[in-house]
Amino acid sequence: MAVRKKNRSKPATEIVSVPDVEEVDAIEEVREAFEAPMLPVRAEPGPTFAGWVARRGLLAAIIFGVLLAPQFVDNVRENMISFALVYVVIGLSINILIGYAGQISLGHQAFVGVGAFTSAYIVSNSHLSFWIGLALAGLTGAGAALLLGLVALRLRGLYLALITLAYGFVAQNSIFNIPALTGGGAGAEAPRPAGFTGNMAFVYLCFIILAVLMYVDWRLVRSKVGRAIFAIRENELAAASFGINVTAYKLIAFVISGVFAGIGGSLFAHRSTVVVSADFNFALALTFVLMVVVGGLGSRVGVFIGSAFFALFPLIFNRFSKYTGLIGALLLLLTLTTFPGGIAQQIAPILRWFGGAPLRGHGKSQVIQSGGAGVRP
Amino acid sequence: MSVLEVRNLGIRFGGLQALAEVDIDVREWEIVGLIGPNGAGKTTFFNCVMGVYKPTTGTVQYRDEQVVGRPTHERVRLGIGRTFQNIGLVKVLPVMENMLIAQHAKARYGVLSGLLGLRASLEQEKVLKDNALEILDFMGLVDYRNAVVASLPYGLQKLTEIAAVLASDPEFLLLDEPTSGMSPEEAHAFGDLLLKLRTELNLTVLMIEHHVPLVVRVCDYVYCLNFGRLLAEGRPEEIRRHPEVVAAYLGEEHATA
């Protein structure tokens, strides 16, 4: 083995820096042979300086608008905003599992509920701080998701969907009804943390936590972790051939999703200050799924809009509350049958514009092509 | 010494004996061909070497290590790279993403560090990206780095897969029909590329290949499988004239080749 390469990490440097006439010819030959079917690559000119200013300015204005919104609404509406933010946290959690990992979850309310009851118990029964409750909620949510992940190693597609559904049912009817832990039917109290008892303050607490989670989600996609999870979803065999530990990364996807769900559960509980098992029913699980599907699986922005929409829509149109559930379900069916990419697909041109591309009509964006109808067996 | 030493390999699927008593050696710096008619068990053999299937009998030794029973991803970390007949890339993602996925094992940072975006992970990501660009540049694919793999012509997808596998720094390559879907000119050019890669990167190669002129030109040694058993082995010219091989394989598909 004396002839092994000296510099293993940068083979290309060696090649390019020590060209041999004869060998360069070989490469040229390959290039020419493959040139024939090559498509011309259109170089997109980037936006002008003014274009960048406009894009960044508008983006900043939107973000500030959202952040300042609680300042201009009444007390009741503040509470609605925090509700929407909690849903977005849960939406991000589901998106990791369904959108990134391609594992269907119809029992996500179980993870959210585990987090909610954990946090409530820690604060009300153990008299510890909200922050410890929040952390432990993330931990127990991860534990609950890990259990399901172990099952998912054996089962996939429809069977996994069935198990998750059953898991949710059992969690709601049995586990969340153990009186010693959850207060039984009466529910558990979950007071808000000191300093955040007001509705306005709680909104900003949600904003902070959501910002942290969105950062983690962003890094997830841009690191080897997210790439491994994508690769496993699309082609398990190829993923393993690139040295990815398929078993470990499947479980990691469940755990990360579980942490997000648990944290979402904790916020869910402390926002309403009391939590009962009936909160975590099957209809809620379906709402969670349909808000990410309608928002656009795999797209962070789409999930944000979809989740916030499904949280706010019944509250804002409460005069038509009879119909909001129906409209949501119909939107889901419409999305699945006509626009599998959801809201993200619809707003793709705008998102691309923010990224520096000229504003053009519809077309599939990168996001859709990678996430797309990521619900697959 | 042998890079790959397979002894008495056999695998059964239910009532079907897919492979039996297969002995194959690949020595340092060799390009070895594995040929045989469709359904002869060539890809199954690859899957046994990579740990996708667990063989019923026999041993697989890679350099000094017995690898039977070890999961695929661990075998890859020993320095084995593999390509697939139908392209082992994530086709819905851009070329660049695939180049990064391929370097998974080289990314030296923890999961938590990646999720929190700690500096170690960001620096590593930059190294991986630079490395990917270098290899893409070398392979003449750098213009396609942002193109979704599925949108590329088939030949380029094949080339991209090779680029991705090279990015993972392999010492030993298993290529599954690298020239399928290529024109004769492309296949010829591919042969030159392979020879060059071997010289430059010190690669040892075992490849499944149907394209006989390519096998004769680049391979140092050839094994022929038929119905899961070794039919013949030898130098390419010998194999090409071997009566049983001609009857079983060349006879039906490449009589005029």
Add this chain to the structure above:
Amino acid sequence: MKQFLVLGVINGAVYGLLATGLVLVYKGARVFNFAQAEFGTVAAFFAYWLIEKQHLPYWAGDLLAILGIAIVGFLVERLIVRPLFTAPRVTLLVATAGVALVLIQLQFIIVGANAVQIGPALRGIGVNILDVVVSPQRLLIFGVLVILGLGMGYFFSRTDLGLAVLATSQEPVATELAGIGTRRMSSFIWTFAAVLGGIAGVLLAPTGALFPGFMTITDLLPAFTAAVVGGITSLPGAFLGGLLIGITQGLGEFYFGSSTIVRGAANLLVFAVLVLVLLVRPKGLIGREA
């Protein structure tokens, strides 16, 4: 204990009927139909409206209700299943869950959240079976289900249409070549599955309160478990699986029903059976393709 067993068998027959509908759809479309139990609930509400509000005779109300749900099943196939013919199966699965949600929401809008009651089809004193008093309605359920089970056995093994349905599910391409349209079969399969759900719904309706989504809440999970226990592709297996699950639930209720520590022990037991069967013997316990 006997009481729980007898009740378990009767509940099990209902699960079995729903499970056969699930198996049928699975064979035809390779998807789990999460709307199967809602076909039953909707039919039960149809029957309630026709019998209690329109004062139709019992048999007419039930028949019309089943006809109504058949139309719903047909429409679901046309509007949802067909556009997703080539979509990934899990997408279709989410769509069936969406159908269930739409149906439940419609019930909330039209009927409201309050539970309603429907009178029993048969009045009279209960019959004594194994020292357990069983109401005539429950006996009727069991009787109808047994007859229906035998009828389906005949239909799928002796009639051309029945055999054609099974053929589509096993060899779609070959069936297409043999001149049987898989798309037309798809309509038939979903309609038929809706009818099976509907029959379960109208039979079950008089035994308890009707509220939106009631069959999804109480019967869907046991029915799925029954189908899985039966091997998901076997019609007789699904029916037997239903009985098995019903009895399991009855026993669970008997042994753990009064536990104050864990509620819903019977359902917990069903869940345990589901997980165990899927992990240990995914082919099902009594399954055989038929």
